[in-house]
Amino acid sequence: MESGEAVARRSGFMQLAGTRVRRIGYGTMRLTGPGVIGPPADPTEARLVLARALELGVRVFDTAWYYGPDIPNRLLAEAARPYPDDLVIATKLGWAYDGVGRLVPAHTPGELRAGMRRDLGLLGTGAVSIVHLRWDDDRAVSPAFRRALATMIDMREAGLFRHIGLSNVGLTQIDHALDATELASVSNSFSVADQADDEIVDLTARHGIAYLPWLPLRAGGAKQMRVLRSWGEELNATPAQVALGWLLQRAPNILPIPGTSTVRHLEENVAALSTWLPEAAVQALSTG
Numbered sequence: 001m002e003s004g005e006a007v008a009r010r011s012g013f014m015q016l017a018g019t020r021v022r023r024i025g026y027g028t029m030r031l032t033g034p035g036v037i038g039p040p041a042d043p044t045e046a047r048l049v050l051a052r053a054l055e056l057g058v059r060v061f062d063t064a065w066y067y068g069p070d071i072p073n074r075l076l077a078e079a080a081r082p083y084p085d086d087l088v089i090a091t092k093l094g095w096a097y098d099g100v101g102r103l104v105p106a107h108t109p110g111e112l113r114a115g116m117r118r119d120l121g122l123l124g125t126g127a128v129s130i131v132h133l134r135w136d137d138d139r140a141v142s143p144a145f146r147r148a149l150a151t152m153i154d155m156r157e158a159g160l161f162r163h164i165g166l167s168n169v170g171l172t173q174i175d176h177a178l179d180a181t182e183l184a185s186v187s188n189s190f191s192v193a194d195q196a197d198d199e200i201v202d203l204t205a206r207h208g209i210a211y212l213p214w215l216p217l218r219a220g221g222a223k224q225m226r227v228l229r230s231w232g233e234e235l236n237a238t239p240a241q242v243a244l245g246w247l248l249q250r251a252p253n254i255l256p257i258p259g260t261s262t263v264r265h266l267e268e269n270v271a272a273l274s275t276w277l278p279e280a281a282v283q284a285l286s287t288g
Contacts, residue, residue, distance in 0.1 A: 012248060012273050014255060016060060016210045017088050017129040017163045017184050023248055024270050025060030025090075026053045027214060027259035028072035036067055037101065040261060043075075050079035052263050056270045059084070062187070062212065062257040064092040064134070065118040066103060073122040081124070089127055090185065090212070091119045092167055094134035094148070105136045107144055109151040116160055130184050131155070132165035139170030146176070153181050167214075171200060178207065187212040187257070192228070192243050192285045193220035205251045216247055216256040224285070231281045237272075240265075244272035246285045 012023040031046045033039055040046040053061075061080075063072050073091075080087060093115040096106035106115065112133075119128060133152050135145065152164050163184035166177055177183055186204050190197045190213035197213075204211045217240050219225065228239035235242065240258075247256050258269045277285075 021059045025257040027257040028063040030259035030261045031072040088129040090130040092132040092134040107148045128161040130163045132167040134167040141176045185210040191218040193218045241272040245275035
């Protein structure tokens with residue numbers, strides 16, 4: 001009597017950065033204050049969230065030095081050291097704070113190297129599995145993009161981290177990167193409310209590249225929310241679990257990285273691994 005597509009195919013695993021991991025990660029951005037600046041409102045709960053994530057078998061943690069800055073990295077190192085062999089820490093480089101506290105692109109070789117030193121200073125040398133080059137809204141293969149990618153390749157070859165990823169990028173940038181190096185992952189915005197990346201999801205699936213959608217629980221319009229609630233009632237699941245279930249069934253290389261500041265929501269998100277949507281629900285939530 002197992003079913004629910006055999007409890008979502010035994011709660012879903014995939015290969016990422018050479019490691020077998022469950023297909024739900026955790027995004028650490030919510031472990032900060034308003035505007036992604038400063039400490040979380042409840043530091044005790046933040047520590048409990050990370051500890052519970054590890055207990056539940058979450059092994060992919062998405063982070064960046066410029067969150068806080070540094071606060072989620074510090075909390076993650078505190079919670080997870082000594083790091084399990086199957087832990088995948090994925091960081092991002094390419095943004096920094098300007099003189100008035102705004103996040104702005106930071107893509108020069110010097111800025112990327114400084115960010116990498118900052119990550120390693122808190123997380124520890126050898127701790128970082130994947131580093132994503134986080135781009136801005138320019139989707140061209142510009143000289144700046146080429147230089148930044150070359151810097152990422154140099155840092156990986158120097159042993160500062162193990163695998164390169166890209167974040168907030170377009171198809172032409174991915175194609176260029178694949179001509180230059182191997183990619184472990186792409187991390188873009190993708191959800192039931194934002195399916196503009198359909199073609200990139202399919203491309204990464206064909207190439208065996210993991211796709212880590214950020215903002216996987218982005219709220220849709222009123223009609224979409226009605227569909228999520230309706231199927232949630234049908235399946236005895238929350239709307240968030242239905243949204244995550246849709247992502248998990250959209251392509252086998254998708255590994256959502258929802259963030260939360262509470263243990264309750266973390267547990268709901270991880271339970272989405274057991275939520276299997278019938279084809280009618282998948283179609284109702286798909287716009288492509």
